[in-house]
Each structure stands twice: as structure tokens, then as C-alpha cells.
Amino acid sequence: MMVPSIDGxxxxxxxEERLDWRFxxxxxxxxxxxxxxxxxxxxxxxxxxxxxxxxxxxxxxxNVRLMAAWTGDAGVRLAPHGKTxxxxxxxxxxxxxxxxGITVANLPQLRVARAFGVARVQVANALLDPAGLAWxxxxxxxxxxxxxxSWVDSARSVELMDEALRAARAQRPVEVCVELGGPHGRTGxxxxxxxxxxADAVRKAPTLRLAGTAGYEGxxxxxxxADGRASVDAYLRRLAELHRRADFEVDDPIVTAGGSSFFxxxxxxxxxxxxxxxxxxxxxxIHDDGFYRGISPFSRGTASxxxxxxxxxxxxxxxxxxxxxGRVISRPEPGLALLDTGKRDLPFDEGLxxxxxxxxxxxxxxxxxxxxxxxxxxxxxxxxxxxxxxxxRLGLSHPARRSTSGPxxxxxxxxxxxxxxxxx
Numbered sequence: 001m002m003v004p005s006i007d008g009x010x011x012x013x014x015x016e017e018r019l020d021w022r023f024x025x026x027x028x029x030x031x032x033x034x035x036x037x038x039x040x041x042x043x044x045x046x047x048x049x050x051x052x053x054x055x056x057x058x059x060x061x062x063n064v065r066l067m068a069a070w071t072g073d074a075g076v077r078l079a080p081h082g083k084t085x086x087x088x089x090x091x092x093x094x095x096x097x098x099x100x101g102i103t104v105a106n107l108p109q110l111r112v113a114r115a116f117g118v119a120r121v122q123v124a125n126a127l128l129d130p131a132g133l134a135w136x137x138x139x140x141x142x143x144x145x146x147x148x149x150s151w152v153d154s155a156r157s158v159e160l161m162d163e164a165l166r167a168a169r170a171q172r173p174v175e176v177c178v179e180l181g182g183p184h185g186r187t188g189x190x191x192x193x194x195x196x197x198x199a200d201a202v203r204k205a206p207t208l209r210l211a212g213t214a215g216y217e218g219x220x221x222x223x224x225x226a227d228g229r230a231s232v233d234a235y236l237r238r239l240a241e242l243h244r245r246a247d248f249e250v251d252d253p254i255v256t257a258g259g260s261s262f263f264x265x266x267x268x269x270x271x272x273x274x275x276x277x278x279x280x281x282x283x284x285x286i287h288d289d290g291f292y293r294g295i296s297p298f299s300r301g302t303a304s305x306x307x308x309x310x311x312x313x314x315x316x317x318x319x320x321x322x323x324x325x326g327r328v329i330s331r332p333e334p335g336l337a338l339l340d341t342g343k344r345d346l347p348f349d350e351g352l353x354x355x356x357x358x359x360x361x362x363x364x365x366x367x368x369x370x371x372x373x374x375x376x377x378x379x380x381x382x383x384x385x386x387x388x389x390x391x392x393r394l395g396l397s398h399p400a401r402r403s404t405s406g407p408x409x410x411x412x413x414x415x416x417x418x419x420x421x422x423x424x
Contacts, residue, residue, distance in 0.1 A: 003145040005095040007117025011088050015039070025052040045325075045359065050391060051341030052325040059321035060090070060285055066298070066318060067284050068097040069305035074267045079103045079122050079256070081282025084399060088116040090285060101147070103280045107132040114139055114146075122256065123150040124214070124280060126157050126179075126187065130164040137170035149254065151179040151214050153189045158201040158208065165207035175211035176202055177254060180242055182235045185219040192242060199246045212254030212275065213243045218261050224295050232262045236269035243273050252276050260284050264297040283399055287318035290397020291350040324353060324394040326379055328386050337386050339379040341394075348374055350398035355381060359391040366392060 015036030019026050025048045030038050071078045077100035082091055091102050101120025104110050107129060113121045127133060127150045140146055152158050165174060178199045181188020189195040202210040220235050221228030236257065243255045258266040258279035270277050283292055297303035298317045305316060324346045326339030346353055352374065355366035369384035386392065
């Protein structure tokens with residue numbers, strides 16, 4: 001019997017939550033209705049307050065299909081990074097399209113995944129918290145169908161995990177990958193011989209099982225220049241060599257890498273190693289109007305897909321699926337407008353938002369305008385022909401750095417003016 005990849009009933013139950021003051025931008029007139037009732041009423045965009053984030057349902061579906069087609073053509077697994085959305089309803093779309101599992105970054109995110117019954121979870125990080133490891137041991141011992149993988153990058157990490165799992169009387173070994181890092185990168189063993197020593201320490205720990213190797217090439221290059229791509233290739237070749245030399249304790253060891261910028265190179269270099277190559281690309285489902293628009297392999301023409309999702313609107317490229325909306329609340333001086341949305345509401349670390357249109361008036365009033373700064377609750381918009389009260393749509397960059405948090409799993413769709421269907 002096939003084990004469900006996620007608890008669909010738990011996801012569907014989100015429709016029964018009652019709307020109230022906790023639901024940002026939802027009008028007070030909707031309070032008391034369930035999410036499902038309000039969604040089925042198909043409220044117009046104008047009913048919502050600002051600041052507001054919307055998801056384009058058509059773009060999301062296109063992006064999910066395109067990535068599923070590409071990974072299928074490449075013969076690799078996909079465990080998309082769930083931190084991009086923290087939305088189990090969207091995780092289900094990715095899993096239903098064939099994703100191998102879901103990746104998360106830390107213990108709180110792992111608990112969200114397990115609350116919704118995700119059957120395969122990778123923590124792309126070291127998990128060393130004793131209380132968290134005790135909880136994990138209970139999850140593994142209580143559910144034989146739950147597969148979990150995390151990372152280590154030092155003998156001390158191995159020692160701490162082993163101590164905590166022994167104290168918790170764990171029955172099932174925890175699968176771990178040795179993480180290889182690079183100069184000026186994030187975590188990960190810097191020295192290749194030390195990485196093999198860490199792998200040996202894992203094999204000696206009775207509560208752990210050496211299941212593969214891991215890394216993140218995106219920390220080593222921030223553009224698609226020849227030098228950037230060469231740095232990525234050099235790092236991936238090191239990871240491949242570590243994987244060849246390690247003595248794993250599972251039949252099908254994992255090698256996992258691949259953000260949303262260089263997944264084509266990951267497949268080119270690591271695709272022939274045997275076992276399972278697991279990509280972790282997560283931002284693709286939302287894509288963006290900034291950083292990823294320029295660096296994605298589909299945008300650069302270095303990746304293409306032949307299966308479902310490769311054609312249609314947007315062709316063989318990802319489409320931006322998230323937009324911010326802010327209302328003009330002040331015109332304090334000529335050429336400057338202030339919107340009621342800021343860093344607390346919009347993703348902001350790889351480029352400022354771009355003004356795209358005014359609701360009901362199209363792109364004309366913001367043609368040639370630009371955002372020059374974000375404060376906590378304000379956006380500085382210069383050069384726009386807008387009036388106080390106008391609502392401006394903003395294209396966003398690098399949605400993996402969303403400033404919101406928690407499981408954003410409430411979703412509904414409705415035809416939107418001046419654009420495709422949208423979800424919140």
C-alpha cells in the first residue's frame with residue numbers, strides 16, 4: 001500500500017478555520033466565516049486591505065508543472081525547500097506533482113511538516129537541540145513510514161546528536177548526510193579529508209546512519225557570470241569526489257544540492273553518481289520579478305523541459321507568482337509617494353520591489369517609476385503619477401526571504417482585475 005506523502009485531510013481541515021483578526025488583510029466583514037466559505041464566495045481583490053501579498057494561482061500551477069517535467073526528464077528527485085512558502089497546501093501541490101519529499105531549515109519548520117503528515121523530510125541543517133532530537137526520536141519510533149534526513153559538518157555535531165539520541169532511548173537510527181562547504185560559504189566542512197573523518201564518526205555512532213552527502217552551491221556564487229558558474233562547478237566536483245569516496249550505510253545513498261539558481265549544473269556534475277540525487281530548489285514555485293528572474297536556468301536558457309508544463313502561457317520559463325500590494329497614503333513632496341507596506345510585509349534582501357501597475361488603471365501611472373527604499377511599514381515610490389488612495393502592485397525579488405512567518409496555508413482563488421487568478 002502506498003504511503004501518502006502528506007496528510008490531505010489535515011490540509012483540507014485548514015478550510016474550516018474561522019476568519020478573525022489574526023488574518024491579515026481579510027476584511028472584518030468576513031470574520032466568523034470559515035476560510036472555505038469565504039474562498040467559495042470569490043471575493044474581489046478590492047475587498048482586501050493593504051498591505052497584502054497575493055499568489056497567482058495560474059503561475060504557481062505552471063511553475064510546479066514545469067519543474068516536475070524538468071526533474072522527470074533529468075531523472076532526479078526533488079525535495080523543494082518548504083521555507084519559501086511555509087504553506088502545507090502548496091507543499092501538497094508539489095508532492096502531488098511528484099516531489100520526493102519536503103526540505104525544511106530547522107526544528108520549528110520540521111514540526112509543521114510533521115503536523116501535516118509529510119512522510120519524507122530533509123532538514124538542510126544540523127539538528128543538535130537535545131529536546132528536538134528527543135521529539136524526533138519519538139516521531140521516528142512511532143511512525144515506521146516516516147523518513148528523515150539531516151546534516152552534520154563536524155565530529156562534535158556527531159557526538160552531540162549521538163548523546164541526545166542515546167538519552168532519548170531512540171530505537172531507529174537517524175539518517176544524516178555529511179555537509180561539504182566552500183570558502184566564504186555557510187555551514188559545511190571546508191576540508192575534504194576532514195569531511196571523510198566526519199563520515200567515519202557517523203558510522204561509529206550507533207544512533208546515526210550515514211545516508212549521503214550534502215551541500216549548497218548557491219552560497220558560492222551570486223550571479224551567472226563565467227566566474228560564478230566556474231566556482232559552482234568546482235565546488236560540485238569536490239562534492240562528487242566526497243560522495244565517491246564515502247562508505248555509506250544505506251543501499252541508495254543521497255547526494256543533495258541545488259537551490260533555484262544553478263540546479264542545471266548540479267544535475268550535470270552530480271547526476272551520474274548513482275544512488276539518489278535530490279534537488280532542494282524551493283523558490284521556483286513562486287519565482288519572482290527580480291533576482292531569480294535573471295539567474296534561473298530557465299531564464300538563462302541553460303535548462304528546458306519537454307513534459308507537461310513546458311508549454312502554455314509563460315512557455316518554458318517560470319512565471320512570477322507573488323505580488324505585493326500597497327496603498328498610497330502620502331504625497332509629501334513632488335515626485336514622492338509613500339505606500340503603507342514595508343519590510344514587515346514584503347520579501348526584501350536581493351533587490352527592491354518594482355512598481356508594476358495601479359489597480360484599475362494598469363501600468364501607465366507607474367511607467368518609469370521606481371522604489372528607492374523600504375522602512376518597516378513604508379515603501380518610498382518615486383516618479384509615479386499616483387494619487388493618495390491608489391493601490392499599487394509591486395513585483396518582488398527573492399521570495400525565499402519572506403518577512404512573514406508560520407504556515408501560510410490559507411488559500412483561495414478568484415479572477416483578478418488586470419491580471420490572472422490569484423490566491424492569498
